[in-house]
Amino acid sequence: MYRALSLTFALRSMRLTVGSGVKIKSVSLFHRTGNAKAIQSVVTGRNLGSSICHDKSSVVDKTILSVGTRRTCLSTQLHTDAKKMDAVSRVKRVSIEGNIAVGKSTFAQLLQSANQDWEIAQEPVSKWQNVESASSQTEANPQQTVSNLLQMMYQDSHRWSYTFQTFSCMSRLRTQLQPPPTRLLSSEGTPVQVFERSVYSDRYIFALNMFELGYINSTEWAVYQDTHTFLLEQFDRRIQLEGVIYLRAPPKTCMDRLGKRGRAEEQGVQLEYLETLHTQHENWLVHKSTELHFEHLKQVPVLIVDASLEFEGNQEVQGRLLTQVQTFFDGL
Numbered sequence: 001m002y003r004a005l006s007l008t009f010a011l012r013s014m015r016l017t018v019g020s021g022v023k024i025k026s027v028s029l030f031h032r033t034g035n036a037k038a039i040q041s042v043v044t045g046r047n048l049g050s051s052i053c054h055d056k057s058s059v060v061d062k063t064i065l066s067v068g069t070r071r072t073c074l075s076t077q078l079h080t081d082a083k084k085m086d087a088v089s090r091v092k093r094v095s096i097e098g099n100i101a102v103g104k105s106t107f108a109q110l111l112q113s114a115n116q117d118w119e120i121a122q123e124p125v126s127k128w129q130n131v132e133s134a135s136s137q138t139e140a141n142p143q144q145t146v147s148n149l150l151q152m153m154y155q156d157s158h159r160w161s162y163t164f165q166t167f168s169c170m171s172r173l174r175t176q177l178q179p180p181p182t183r184l185l186s187s188e189g190t191p192v193q194v195f196e197r198s199v200y201s202d203r204y205i206f207a208l209n210m211f212e213l214g215y216i217n218s219t220e221w222a223v224y225q226d227t228h229t230f231l232l233e234q235f236d237r238r239i240q241l242e243g244v245i246y247l248r249a250p251p252k253t254c255m256d257r258l259g260k261r262g263r264a265e266e267q268g269v270q271l272e273y274l275e276t277l278h279t280q281h282e283n284w285l286v287h288k289s290t291e292l293h294f295e296h297l298k299q300v301p302v303l304i305v306d307a308s309l310e311f312e313g314n315q316e317v318q319g320r321l322l323t324q325v326q327t328f329f330d331g332l
C-alpha cells in the first residue's frame, strides 16, 4: 500500500551520450530527509513535451512527487518520452538558402507536395510586414498591426536595419524551435524538417551584409553578434542543422523574378543589392571564406542546386531536382 505522500526531491544528474548523440540524463531523485530514493532516466534533447528538460540549463531542483503510483507514472512517462525523443532525433533539419526571389518558396512547395516525410517551415515574412502590438488581445481589443518593418527597413535602412535584424533573428529562432509535426515522428522513411532560411543566414548573409554596407554600425553589429552567439549557444543542438540546400542563380535572374513577383516593399531593390547578397552566399556556402562562430556549422553538408533552371511546369527538371534532394537527405 502506498500512501500519497508529497515529497520534495533534490535532483542530481549525470550526463551520458548514447547512440545518435542523444543526451541521457541519469537522474537521482532524493527525498530531502534521505529515506526515499528513486532513480530514473530523463532524456534531454530537442523539442520534446513539457515533461522533459530541454537543455543543459534546465535544472529541476524541486520536484514534488507522490511515492508509489506517481513513481510508476513517472517511469511510464519517461519511457514514452524516451521513445518520443528517439523519434524526434530521427528527424533531420535542413535549411533552404538563396538570394531574394531566387525561388526558395516555389522550391519549398515542390518539396512539400513531393514527399509526406518532408515538412516545410516558411520564412516568417508576414510577421515582419505586420509587427503586432504587444498588448493582450481581447474580443474588444483585437491584435493590432503597428508597423510594416520590412517596408521601414527598405525605406530607411540606416534607421531600421538593426531593429529588423534582431526581429528577424528572433522569429527565425522561434521557427527553428518548432517541434516536428507528429506525421514526421511516425515516418519510416527519412523525415526532414525544411526551413526557409535560418538563424545562420540571418547573421552570415543579411546582418553581415548590412554591416558591410554601413546600414548597421559597429556598435549594433557587436551587440547583434553577441546576442546571436549567446542565444545559439543556449539552444545548442535544438537549433542545429544537418544540411543546407543552396539555391544558386545569377543576381540578374533573381532581379527578374523579384520584378515578376511584385512584392510592394521591394520595389526599390536594386541589382547591386542582390549582387552583394549573392557574394555573401558564395562566400559562406561555396568558397567557405566567411568567418563562422559555430563548430558544427563548419561541417554542415551543402547541396548546391542550379536554381536558374525553370522547373515550374517541367516534370523532367522537377524529377531531377527531387532525386538530387532525396539523395542528399538520405546521406545526412
Ligand SMILES: Nc1ncnc2c1ncn2[C@@H]1O[C@H](COP(=O)(O)OP(=O)(O)O)[C@@H](O)[C@H]1O
Pocket: 098, 099, 100, 101, 102, 103, 104, 105, 106, 107, 257, 258, 260, 261, 307, 308, 309, 310, 311, 312
Ligand atoms: N525556377 C524558376 N523558374 C522561373 N521562375 C521561378 C522559379 N522559381 C521561382 N520563380 C518565380 O520567381 C518569383 C519568386 O519566387 P519565390 O519562390 O517567391 O522566391 P523566394 O522565396 O526565393 O523569394 C515567383 O514569381 C516565382 O513564380
Ligand SMILES: Nc1nc2c(ncn2[C@H]2C[C@H](O)[C@@H](COP(=O)(O)O)O2)c(=O)[nH]1
Pocket: 098, 099, 100, 101, 102, 104, 123, 125, 150, 153, 161, 164, 165, 168, 201, 202, 206, 207, 210, 266
Ligand atoms: N535586411 C534583411 N532583409 C531580409 C532578411 N531576410 C529576408 N529579408 C528580406 C528580403 C526580401 O525582401 C524579404 C523576403 O525574402 P525572400 O528571399 O524570401 O523573398 O525579406 C534579413 O535577415 N535581413
